[in-house]
Amino acid sequence: MDRQVAVYFLVGTNTASSYLNFCIMDSMQQLSLNVPDTVKLRVVVIGGGFGGVAAVKHLDSRLFQVVLFDKHNYNSFWPLLYQVATAGLQAEAIAGPLRREFNQKKDFHFRPLKVQSVDVQANTLHTQAGDLSYDYLIIANGSKSNYFGNKSMQQYAFGLKSIPDALNLRSQLIQAFERAVLTSDLAERARILTIVLVGAGPTGVETAGALAELRKYVLPKDYPTIDFSQMKIYLLDGLDRVLPPMSVKASEKAHRYLEKMGVIIRTNTLVDSYDGAVVKLKSGEEIQSYSVIWSAGVTGDILQGLPPEWAEKGRLLTDENCRIIGSKNIFAIGDIAAMKTTAYPKGHPGLAQPAMQMGTYLGKNMQALHLGENVKPFKYFDKGSLATVGRGKAVADLPGKLHFGGRIAWYIWLFVHISFLISFRNKLLVFVNWMWNYFTFDKANRLIIRPYVRKGDAVAQEVFLENEEG
Ligand SMILES: Cc1cc2nc3c(=O)[nH]c(=O)nc-3n(C[C@H](O)[C@H](O)[C@H](O)COP(=O)(O)OP(=O)(O)OC[C@H]3O[C@@H](n4cnc5c(N)ncnc54)[C@H](O)[C@@H]3O)c2cc1C
Incomplete structure (x- = not known):
């Protein structure tokens, strides 16, 4: 019998819920991330938005294996989202498949999965399709609507x-x-x-x-x-x-x-x-x-497993190299990051430009940061x-x-x-x-x-x- 049909038949009984659990567990066991083992350093990026895409573009595949996770298989241009909602544009006009964006990039692996949590001690992240270890992690998962408790x-x-x-x-x-x-x-x-x-x-x-x-x-x-x-x-x-x-x-x-x-x-x-x-x-x-x-308004979506002291008001506190304060190998960019500087004492504004500029900065400087070289701090150029x-x-x-x-x-x-x-x-x-x-x-x-x-x-x-x- 088709598995889905079987579930429909059985829903509502105890047998149904155990069968449903069995089906879910059974299908989970079949899933695997299938990211090849590598001798290079593995950089995992969470979020293929403005920041994540810029970072992936600039990470050197000769030096790093790059793995990107996003809940969706596309990148969207949020500033025009309202035009989709008001019938001015079709959704496809403001979104593009992430795989197409990087189909020329070597040793790049995209998985359309939500990252559920991060184990910062074990340098591993968890998804519905299994766990993956990382040498460096870039968190670029953006923000979510803030209803201020309403x-x-x-x-x-x-x-x-x-x-x-x-x-x-x-x-x-x-x-x-x-x-x-x-x-x-x-x-x-x-x-x-x-x-x-x-x-x-x-x-x-x-x-x-x-x-x-x-x-x-x-x-x-x-x-x-x-x-x-x-x-x-x-x-x-x-x-x-x-x-x-x-x-x-x-x-x-x-x-x-x-x-x-x-x-x-x-x-x-x-x-x-x-x-x-x-x-x-x-x-x-x-x-x-x-x-x-x-x-x-929006607020950051802090991933499970990250120590609470890393975050302030829904954003992850970073130093001026985008590295999370308190971590050696985890970085945050874009809306989720709060890099407090003299010019931006509360962190940069939640806009596309800071996210893209941070992603570019980090992608370009990852090798130097790995080698412990002195890297110039990130400087935001406000284009207006x-x-x-x-x-x-x-x-x-x-x-x-x-x-x-x-x-x-x-x-x-x-x-x-x-x-x-x-x-x-x-x-x-x-x-x-x-x-x-x-x-x-x-x-x-x-x-x-x-x-x-x-x-x-x-x-x-x-x-x-x-x-x-x-
Ligand atoms: C409606 C709207 C209009 C806007 N208009 C403007 C504007 O006019 N000008 C401007 O500069 N800025 C604008 N912004 C703000 C701008 O879009 C954000 O500042 C920018 O997108 C931040 O980039 P980011 O990379 O941090 O996050 P995002 O671009 O939001 O990308 C985050 C990505 O992470 C993925 N993700 C989230 N959680 C997970 C997870 N657990 N696992 C895997 N993937 C995950 C999401 O699917 C998403 O693709 C607008 C935002 C919105 C929502």
């Missing part, structure tokens, strides 16, 4: 930290527009259409702008019977301005652009709870909303920050206290984002999509390919999931 938000709001998150949100939004057509209750329709973004950092601001454009240019043509003045877009933040990591000038400009586009901005506003229908603010005010997007709000509207803080807004900043934003995409294919896909969006005022990826049903959402279950059956 359980209701964690349960009901949409995070925007991965491609599955973006596809879930896209389905939710398009399903909401379809549901709005299916109800005659105007108050319910307004609730279904209302979107609340919590967190007015770059992700919140860019997503709010993209939604406002969708509401202005695209949705009225698709749904001529709906009055889109009922679709409210709220952008909330606990601080006193949008884009807090950017300059006050950039923040004020972005605020003006968003307001002009009809986004309702509430700063100094803290969220209390959300139950899938109503957002309660700490002030006591309530906002009826079917879709809440959480973009209020950008955020876009919509067509022809962006803000840029560039080195030398240069600030731009409007169309010039938008062109810089377009150019920078295209140039940092991982492959030529991604650049081309994004460019073609953007040209299409620009000239047609359309966002063509409005597809419910994999319906999303939030736990307890009986209507979505009935309307969208049951469509898929039979």
